[in-house]
Amino acid sequence: MAAAAVQQSENPQPTRDFSIRRARFADIPFLGPVERSAAELFRSANLDFLVDGSTVDPKLLAAMIDAQHLWVACDYMDYPIGFSGGENVEGSFHLVEISVAQDFQGKGVGRALMERMETDVRREGFKAMSLTTYRSLAWNGPWYSRLGFVEVNPVEMGRTYLGILENERQHGFDMSARCVMRKIL
Numbered sequence: 001m002a003a004a005a006v007q008q009s010e011n012p013q014p015t016r017d018f019s020i021r022r023a024r025f026a027d028i029p030f031l032g033p034v035e036r037s038a039a040e041l042f043r044s045a046n047l048d049f050l051v052d053g054s055t056v057d058p059k060l061l062a063a064m065i066d067a068q069h070l071w072v073a074c075d076y077m078d079y080p081i082g083f084s085g086g087e088n089v090e091g092s093f094h095l096v097e098i099s100v101a102q103d104f105q106g107k108g109v110g111r112a113l114m115e116r117m118e119t120d121v122r123r124e125g126f127k128a129m130s131l132t133t134y135r136s137l138a139w140n141g142p143w144y145s146r147l148g149f150v151e152v153n154p155v156e157m158g159r160t161y162l163g164i165l166e167n168e169r170q171h172g173f174d175m176s177a178r179c180v181m182r183k184i185l
């Protein structure tokens, strides 16, 4: 039943172990635990505060679902093992979060989420994607670079980006290690 649901989901992209689809409201309770599990990776970079910090507000997740801007990677039972979502920031599709549960990392799930998201937002008319990340962590800046993102000057991106960075500073991020990246679609 659940496996059949994966096959029948909107634009399913079946792969060996997982499928990508748009998120539904019923997925929301699964996404906090996925995000927490994913964040364990930051312990290896001595960034434990990220593991213990808050997860994306369920209200924001719901708003992203409403806007069709939240995607989940699901296992063969159609349970979320990863998700990515974003919102319109100054005309770009800005990544709010991408997380893949610890046991599923390094298997191409994150790349598949990024590629599906890019395909869908390009189709919707977005001309660029953006994000903030750690410039040098292997699974952040260098990974996004391999996906076609380049670092940009936040000042040139507009006020909202400066606000996003300020918000990160207030949440304890070391801003010398953070950057804004963009991909022209």
Ligand SMILES: CC(C)(COP(=O)(O)OP(=O)(O)OC[C@H]1O[C@@H](n2cnc3c(N)ncnc32)[C@H](O)[C@@H]1OP(=O)(O)O)[C@@H](O)C(=O)NCCC(=O)NCCS
Pocket (backbone or CB within 6 Å): 038, 039, 041, 042, 098, 099, 100, 101, 104, 105, 106, 107, 108, 109, 110, 111, 112, 131, 132, 133, 134, 138, 139, 140, 143, 146
């Ligand atoms: C970033 C993240 C979503 C990637 O998901 P994923 O399913 O592991 O992604 P993929 O398997 O497609 O690719 C993993 C990439 O990270 C690289 N990587 C580097 N160090 C790694 C590590 N310790 N563990 C896993 N992957 C690592 C791999 O080389 C791989 O790059 P490649 O595909 O170009 O070879 C996942 O690592 C995650 O959830 N991290 C914690 C949350 C996070 O950092 N979110 C992004 C915030 S900006």
